[in-house]
Amino acid sequence: MSAGINSLATATTVDFYQRLVHPNESDQSNVLVGRIGTLGWGVAATAAALVAPRLGPIVNAFNLVNSFLGGPILGIFLLGMLTRRAKSGATVLGAVAGLIGVSLTAWKLNVSFF
Numbered sequence: 001m002s003a004g005i006n007s008l009a010t011a012t013t014v015d016f017y018q019r020l021v022h023p024n025e026s027d028q029s030n031v032l033v034g035r036i037g038t039l040g041w042g043v044a045a046t047a048a049a050l051v052a053p054r055l056g057p058i059v060n061a062f063n064l065v066n067s068f069l070g071g072p073i074l075g076i077f078l079l080g081m082l083t084r085r086a087k088s089g090a091t092v093l094g095a096v097a098g099l100i101g102v103s104l105t106a107w108k109l110n111v112s113f114f
Helices: 002-021 027-055 058-082 088-108
Strands: none
Touching: 002 027, 002 088, 027 058, 058 088
């Protein structure tokens, strides 16, 4: 578990914090953000583990989560493969808009998560 959480924290620190938020920060600041990220991802993993039993069988839980995240991830992948004009901020905003759209559809309409 610690390797996975540390990998998530490192990827978050390097790919988002260093690249988008503060590109010219010192190494000490980056290490502090990485440690805070490790704590944050650990809390998120613990919360997910506590919620997991309420989702039912693992196959259904995977399909439920994938039904919300599959579309935005596919959109980001296709955007990266098919165009060079995409900017990171607009891409993340589009993925969040897609996630909100799918969430609202699932909440308001009685449709299967498949």
